Amino acid sequence: MIFEKRIQYIRRYREIAIAFSKSGFGFIVEELALDEMISLPKRILLRQGKSENEEKSRGERIRLFLEEMGPTFIKLGQIASTRPDLIPEDIIKELEQLQNNVPPFPYEDAVAIIETSLGATKDEIFEYIDKDTLGSASIGQVHKGRLLSGETVAIKVQRPDIEQTVRNDLEILHRLASLAESRMNWARQYQIKDMIDEFSRAILEELDYTIEARNTERLGKQFKEDETVYIPEVYWEATTKNVLTMEYVEGVRINDFAAIEALGYSRTRLAERVTNAVFHQILIEGFFHGDPHPGNINVLPGETIAFMDFGMVGKMTKEMKANFGALLISMMRKDADGVVRSIARMGVVPDDVDMKQLTKDAELLRDKYYDIPLSQMNLGEAVQDIFGIANQHRIKLPADFTILGKTILTLESTVSKLDPEFSIVDVAEPFGKQLLQERSNPKNVAGRAMDQWNAFSDDISSASSNLYEFTKALKKRQVPVEVELKRSEQYMRRLDQIGNRLSFSIVLLSFSIIMVGLIIGSAMSGETNIFWNIPVIEIGFSLAVLLFMGMLYAIFKSGRF
Secondary structure, three states, X not given: OHHHHXXXXXXXXXXXXXXXXXXXXXXXXXXXXXXXXXXXXXXXHHHHOHHHHHOOOHHHHHHHHHHHHOHHHHHHHHHHOOOOOOOXXXXXXXXXXXXXXXXXOOHHHHHHHHHHHHOOOHHHHEEEEEEEEEEEOOOEEEEEEEEOOOOEEEEEEEOOOHXXXXXXXXXXXXXXXXXXXXXXXXXXXXXXXHHHHHHHHHHHHHOOHHHHHHHHHHHHHHOOOOOOEEOOOEOHHHOOOOEEEEEOOOOEEOOOHHHHHHOOOOHHHHHHHHHHHHHHHHHHHOEEEOOOOHHHEEEEOOOEEEEOOOOOEEEOOHHHHHHHHHHHHHHHOOOHHHHHHHHHHHOEOOOOOOHHHHHHHHHHHHHHHOOOXXXXXXXXXXXHHHHHHHHHOOOEOOHHHHHHHHHHHHHHHHHHHHOOOXXXXXXXXXXXXXXXXXXXXXXXXXXXXXXXXXXXXXXXXHHHXXXXXXXXXXXXXXXXXXXXXXXXXXXXXXXXXXXXHHHHHHHHHHXXXXXXXXXXXXXXXXXXXXXXXXXXXHHHHHHHXXXXXXXXXXXXXXXXX
């Protein structure tokens, strides 16, 4: 079994090396010593085809490489496309074009997975399941069906063996990232290993359909009382890690403009409702749909907006919401310093960041949007520009902030097609102001101050406890400290010299102080016999001289002065 897995890994390493070389990244293959896995004839063929790919941009070559490597790499690229703070803009644009282009797997395999996962036969749960798919992607595919209880449902089924395939690929990518960081400066600069680890967590979450089901329910609770927004129901009796069964939502796609107009719906009203719903999720609830593109939004009777597909969501803490609200207001006020402060609060700023250049870049951004009326500002593009500044200055933002940026960009694209005159900034501004007002509320200020005090107290307590434990261990000599010094004998002789000179100075100073003290005491009393008629000055002087001479003898005898 172990031998078979090793053979699989070697085969996959070879596939990666060949695909890298074909895509014009042979230098990486050589740096990672993967070229040894490619046969000599194959290497010659790859070099011949190299010039053809070199004409393409690096972003296009990366996209083609990911598409060739299959589901794990495609999903990795799609997740990476949401991180403009980590990935350069030219690569992001290509990653956004990544297509799954994965053919559906056989209906019989889908039924087998459903029955194994649910622990029952298809006919014990479903009245029927359509053989044709509604859609097919890298992780799974969707079939329409009906439960025995009568509800029409959409059944998402995970691909056979996809989890093991993904885990194997991620393990290989993790090893390659570690190797790259040990050998290449650019890999260390971009922190490739951390990036792969973060993307891996996101991919593995998508492999668990119960997470998507919980996301759906949570968003459903947000809009339970709102008749303008609809979230489909999850049927838990037919849902597992590998199978997700949800209410099938009839309706018109939000980008089917002919159907929308034929039904007499207002495109402006629809744009407003979608935007309100998304900003309510982001800035009020702090839990939002991460991919509001037209394929995930339907229009129901009464101009109700129905969201679907909750595999990608973002989460915002109170602090994150406040920082983003402050960023919105700073952008709207053309406040470059405010933008810089917001960016710094939002992410992890490197110690060596050039604050002058960061402020200058923020001012350039301000100038770019300075003369543009608020209603005409492209908020999505502005947020992407901000994330570009973060990338340029190596400011690492939380993943949820970048999902937020991607969400706003996608939202703006969706509603601008509905109504080109509609401005999402007009909808966003009141939400931002509301957040800042809440933040300035005395009750909330007091609450934050108390939270910070409690956190500070915890830190002090923890530091005190750690210091106590360290001291205890030190007393028991349980803290081994090994120090290796080159030319240690020379250093020790030098330390001896310094110590002897210091001792000489201290003894000389002590001698002077003793004599001055005795003389002053004698002068003040008018006597030389101060204590019990004993000649103190004479005796003190004699002892001090003896001590002084003894110290001089010891120092000069050592030869280290």
